[in-house]
Amino acid sequence: MATTTMTGSSTRTTPRRRITKPLAVVGLLALWLVAWTLLRGQDMLELPRATLTDLHHWLNDVNDSVGASRNSNPLFLYFFNEIRAVMDALVTFVQGLIAQPAYGRPVPVLGWLGVVALVSYASWAFGNWRVALLAAGGFTLFGLQGLWQESMDTLALTLVAVFVSLLFGIPLGILAGVSDRFHRLITPVLDLMQTMPTFVYLAPLTLVFLIGPASATIATLIYAMPPAIRITAHGIRSVPAPPVEATDSFGATRRQRLTKALLPLSKRTIVLGVNQTIMAALAMVTVAALIDAPGLGKTVIKALQTTDVGTAFNAGVAIVVMAIVLDRVTTAASIRAEQGGGEANPRIRRLLLAGFGLVAAVCSYLSYTYLWASEFPEGGQLGEYLSQGATTVTTWAQHNLADLTAAVKDGVTIALLNPLEALLAESPWWLMGAVIVLLAALIGNLRAAAVAAVCVGLLVGSGLWNASMVTLAMTLVATLLVVTLGVVIGVWMGRSSRADRVIRPVLDAGQTMPAFVYLIPVVALFSVSRFSAIVAGVVYAAPVAIKLVADGVRAIPESTVEAATAAGSNTWQTITKVQLPMARQSLLLATNQGLIYVLSMVVIGGLVGAGALGYEVVAGFSQGQLYGKGLAAGVAIVVLGIMLDRIARAAAQRSDRAPSANQT
């Protein structure tokens, strides 16, 4: 009897809860709006550009004292210097192999023929012949573009950064996979590494590790290691329970459980992590060029100084191609690792391995010995065509599309961005802060509210409250666009593999083409404005969101979709009632990653008129006396990211539980 009344009362309270929650949110927003009209413009905590707070001065002093102590501090003498030496040696070694004159030779050890042959051979051996062709084509393209040496420098740096990232990232990821405590501990650190703008730590890095390959590599790996750790941990954590339990039931030791069950079962995911690490490393190529990292990034930066879109584009294409080649090869390798190559006859394969290996070895020898096989033959006009093409397109767009794009910009800015910014930035800080915390409590949980409160406190403390709110407005608009694009294009790709095949390379390009390359075209189309910054963010972030949604939609079991079709759903119903709800996890992840990626472009936004935090970071990087403020702005970006992420996660968790609570 008791149970029935319990169930009765709970079915009565559950719907009430579900109605009051949105009502409370709407009520809160309404109250906020009223308060805003009354209090607008008060306590906005605006800080003039040139003004520094005590905190900013203090950060400057800390930075100075670190620099001043570098010759006496034992940390430098015995730790940082050792790291630097190892890194420098590693990079110089790889450069000597493929990129730079070394060992008393006027050319690197391996010339273009050797590199192309070895890369193709490895791609074939670990992947398949299709990616081997792609690799051969891609690497030859670098030569034809006239960017052989630059590409090899970039490759050398990327390889070392990826190597070191994996060397530490995979073990850490495994640890985070098996230990909840370590996982909790490292997550905020990874958030910090991924959202702290590179510009903030570039200068201190050169102070600690000096100007040179070590600093460039370390800057790269700070950004590239988190995906390796996160995805490895995720892989370990999502190993299905049954085989692991079976392993335990046979009395496996912890080590056996790891080596015999967890690792083999998460191999595929871990390779995906390798893949993402490579992508992240390549995304840092241009930024690292600001501290003299050799390679394609330099070409881009130099071209930018003379607003030479074509040359920048040419180098950008090389980066994109390198990313695509490495991505496809590692993906193919992971598939082989998982399923084997599917060869009918292992004997033939062994023979082929030996045969092609011989060819690759001979090519390497030739490129070691003969000039023609070492230096890529001159006269490749391809680079010029590419850069002329890009220039022509940009000029054309600038002449013919600018009116249209300007109208889009004006529309979005006036209808969406300005009101939102006014609301966020012109509310008194305490009102805004209270709204954020309450909202976190309402749509998330108390924990999220607590995190939000701490974040609000940090933002106020950073002295950059107002700038943070301006950036927040832009971030929200950009994320909204990213998610919209993610859903629309992602569903399309998820439903049609033809669309997927055509669009995916474009997305790869969007993700890896350095933002510096499209800075000028974006400004040409959308002028110097916050909207330009939003566009830059969307170009970078949308591909990730789209891919995640597409993969999520594709992963829905065929049978479910069939069932919906059988029930007479039309396409729209299938999408909205089956595919999107079932891809919910992916949608959430897409939103989360979209947000993080948008935030990582805040600084780039600062280069095209975003102002606010992005500009402060850039300014802090460019002018010593603004360093502290730039650092504070960088921290503010991280704080914004953590705050939004935790609130969104809590909200997702709550809505995850809502339906099941309803069932009981």
Next chain:
Amino acid sequence: MRSIVNKRVLAGVSLSAVAALTLTACGGDKIESTDAADSGDCSTFTIAINPWVGYEANAAVIAHVAETELGCKVVKKDLKEEIAWQGFGTGQVDAIVENWGHDDLKKKYIEDQQTAVNAGSTGVEGVIGWYVPPWMAEEYPDITDWNNLNKYASLFETTESGGKGQLLDGDPSFVTNDEALVKNLGLDYQVVYAGSEPALIQAFRQAEEKKEPVLGYFYDPQWFLSEIELVKVDLPEYQEGCDADPEKVACDYPVYDLDKIVSKSFADANGPAYQLVDNFNWSNEDQNLVARYIAQDNMSPEEAAEKWVEANQDKVEAWLPQS
């Protein structure tokens, strides 16, 4: 059966591939080892390359002369100013060859840390100010006087300027007093931060092309001025000390004497490279010419420098160390 055939085919293919490769190779030039020939008393000389073309022009010419005349091994490092100055302390940078003011850095590295010293003027004068595209100066001749700016404020309104006229600020590397200026001169303008030089250049370029209004922060020498000759707006004239308090500034920017900064140890060693840097001195026109070679004629800095040096042997003579 099949596998035997395959084996044979395979062996044949790979053997003939190897053979073909080896054969084609025979005609090529072999790679000879090079002995690192260290030449004379000038060893390695490291110049920081700050990221703008005018700087690159200075650096390219100095590097070219150092290499060809003095036999130095020149290393160029692409660095932002701040990091280049840091490099003096760590011994990784010998010289910065065009410095725009940076009194804060001078204080920190020359006075406090004593790792850098001034190596005199480059002879180039730097002008900072507010500029409009030429079509505007033609159409509204009185716009070049700041007193009339408010009259035209509505022309410069954009989505970014919050109902006021937009004053576009540029590269964050440069010191700006513009927010204070706008306030203290009572201008109905809002400073909008373009955030980078390319964005600023693009804005000016497009404005001139489409005859759109834009008012922005810019500087001379800059290669872009030889593409479009921006017109400077006159602010209240600079007087010594009128910019002492950044909050109260109400005057134009001073004319900068662009100078050279070198590391203390480099100066103390007093080698030929140092003497070259110390003596280096040319004019705005010279720099603009080399910058134009690089930015508009698409020459590499080395080619540009070579071309200029050939045409200006006399000037170069004067920079060489007196032996």
Next chain:
Amino acid sequence: MSTDTAVQPRGQVNDHQTPVISVRNLWKVFGPNAERVPGSAELAALSRRELRERARCTAAVREVSFDVAPGEVFVVMGLSGSGKSTLVRCLTRLIEPTAGEVVFEGEDILRADKKRLRELRRRKFSMVFQHFGLLPYRTVVDNVGYGLEIRGAGRAERIRRANEVIELVGLDGYENAYPDQLSGGMQQRVGLARALAGDPDVLFFDEPFSALDPLIRRDMQNEVIRLHRQVGKTMVFITHDLSEALKLGDRILLMRDGNVVQAGTGDELVGAPADDYVRDFVQDVPRADVLTLRWIMRPARDSDQLDGPELGPGVIVRDAVRTVLAADRPVRVVENGELLGVVGHAEVLDIVAGNQAGA
């Protein structure tokens, strides 16, 4: 492979044998501060829902006690969520019990240290899982030899032994297939072979056949019966399927919300359900297949002619139907020469027609 055929006859448990596994007052509580629940009379008395609301804990297993005799097939049955899987995992500490005692061959397993526990798992126990738990990247041989590998056996020995058990479960010819190339039933045979490979003393089955279709399930059940006859292992078998329980189990333990509701042989459950829950549970069973004459006989009346055929009390009703109906007088149920009761047409027809037994 020992071909020990000295198996306990089905349906009879020898009570004075020392049990292989003896479970006493076993508790498993999930949630924060779980340890305080078994100790506190107040908390322990709460219903599952109340406990959840009061202490945010779930008591999956509550004060469970039972013994498993050597060679016995002991079935644990209950609805979904009743705590079966948790219980069976507590027995080998794949889930750490909250309180109680699990004695295996005189040793309290809950006190064993890690090393001893590993040793027990390696030598004495094996488990077959509902979702097979095979390693997808290993072939059948390597999956079957997995337990031996973990134990540290050499490759040659592993393969030899794996091939033996593969043959035993009827998978010969598939040694080098990968799990995803096999049907569900075949995959579970691999699971079975893997559990047998280590020659354990006790086999634990957690709903091994729930994921299989009815025909294959029946095959597999017969397979287990066959194997049990052949190798004579003690088995603890979890299922939520009563007919499976009745078919395989020497004795059945019925659970509900973590509690033991009733324990006994199949005919005890059907013939004398302890409460409405059990009655509900067993009501759809074809009673004639389960009940023995003991459960339907009535005392002899004066009017009965007591010279009819004679049957034992352990004879299943279905097997007695023919005799009872063919006779024109009641059948006498006799044990050790003593007349226990009689069974007439009415009693048999009641059961066969599915009427409620008078219990």
